[in-house]
Amino acid sequence: MRAQFFQNIGAAGNIGQATLNLLMPPQCPVTGEAVAAPGKLGPAGWAALHFIEKPFCGRCGVPFAAEYGDSVECPSCIAEPPVFDRARAAISYNEAARKVVSGLKFSDRMEYAGMLGGWMARAGAGLVTRETLLMPVPLHWRRLMARRFNQSALLARSVGEVSGSKVLLRGLKRTRATPPQKEIPSVDARRRNVAGAFAVDEKYRAAIKGAHIVLVDDVLTSGATASACARVLKRAEASQVDVLVLARVVKGGAGAI
Numbered sequence: 001m002r003a004q005f006f007q008n009i010g011a012a013g014n015i016g017q018a019t020l021n022l023l024m025p026p027q028c029p030v031t032g033e034a035v036a037a038p039g040k041l042g043p044a045g046w047a048a049l050h051f052i053e054k055p056f057c058g059r060c061g062v063p064f065a066a067e068y069g070d071s072v073e074c075p076s077c078i079a080e081p082p083v084f085d086r087a088r089a090a091i092s093y094n095e096a097a098r099k100v101v102s103g104l105k106f107s108d109r110m111e112y113a114g115m116l117g118g119w120m121a122r123a124g125a126g127l128v129t130r131e132t133l134l135m136p137v138p139l140h141w142r143r144l145m146a147r148r149f150n151q152s153a154l155l156a157r158s159v160g161e162v163s164g165s166k167v168l169l170r171g172l173k174r175t176r177a178t179p180p181q182k183e184i185p186s187v188d189a190r191r192r193n194v195a196g197a198f199a200v201d202e203k204y205r206a207a208i209k210g211a212h213i214v215l216v217d218d219v220l221t222s223g224a225t226a227s228a229c230a231r232v233l234k235r236a237e238a239s240q241v242d243v244l245v246l247a248r249v250v251k252g253g254a255g256a257i
C-alpha cells in the first residue's frame with residue numbers, strides 16, 4: 001500500500017522521504033543514534049556486532065578458536081550430524097544482533113533487509129550459487145497475519161538479489177502452529193516442538209526434486225527448525241540442503257541461549 005502510494009506520487013516521493021527523514025531521523029537499529037540514511041548502522045552499532053569469520057566448523061559453521069582446516073567438524077556435528085548439509089551465519093547472536101533481528105521482525109524497518117541480505121550473501125558465498133534455490137523457513141499463517149510479513153522471506157529475497165539465485169517463497173509450509181523455539185528450554189523439547197510441523201507444498205515438489213536448496217532463516221539456535229525443514233526437503237529428493245541465517249547462537253558466547 002505504502003509502496004504504491006510512493007509510486008503514484010512519482011518524483012515527489014524523494015521529497016516525501018526527505019521530509020520524513022526530517023520529522024523522524026533514521027536511527028541505528030543497535031544504538032538508536034541518528035544515522036545518515038535508513039538502513040545504516042552507526043559506528044558503535046558496527047562495533048557491537050560480531051561478524052563470523054573463518055575458522056569455523058565445516059558443517060554447522062560454529063566458530064573455532066583455532067584453525068584446524070576447512071573440512072574439520074565440531075564435536076557436536078561429529079557426535080550427532082545435523083540433517084542439513086552445511087550451515088553458515090553472518091553474525092553471532094548477541095544483544096546487538098537481537099536488536100537488529102527484532103527491528104526486522106517487529107517494526108517497519110524493511111529497509112534493513114537489503115543491508116542484512118548483503119551480509120548473509122557474503123557469509124554464504126561458499127554455499128550459494130546461481131543454481132541454488134533459496135527457500136525461507138515459513139511462518140504459520142496465523143503468525144504471518146499478526147506480523148504482516150515473514151522476515152525470513154524478506155531475507156531470502158534480499159540474498160537472491162545479491163547472489164542472482166532463484167527464490168522459492170512458498171515451497172515449504174507449516175502444517176501446524178508451534179510455540180516459538182526461544183520459549184522452549186531444552187534441545188530435545190525444541191526438536192519435538194517442530195517435529196512434523198513442516199511439509200513440502202505439492203505444487204513445488206518438481207522444483208525441489210534434485211535441487212540444491214539453501215534454507216534461509218533469521219536466527220539459528222539449536223538447529224531443530226532447520227533440521228525439521230531439511231528432513232522434509234530431503235524426503236522430497238532435494239540433492240542438498242544447506243542453511244543460511246543472519247545470526248547464530250554460539251554456545252558460551254554473549255547472548256547464548
Ligand SMILES: [Zn+2]
Nearest residue numbers: 057060074077
Ligand atoms: Zn559443527
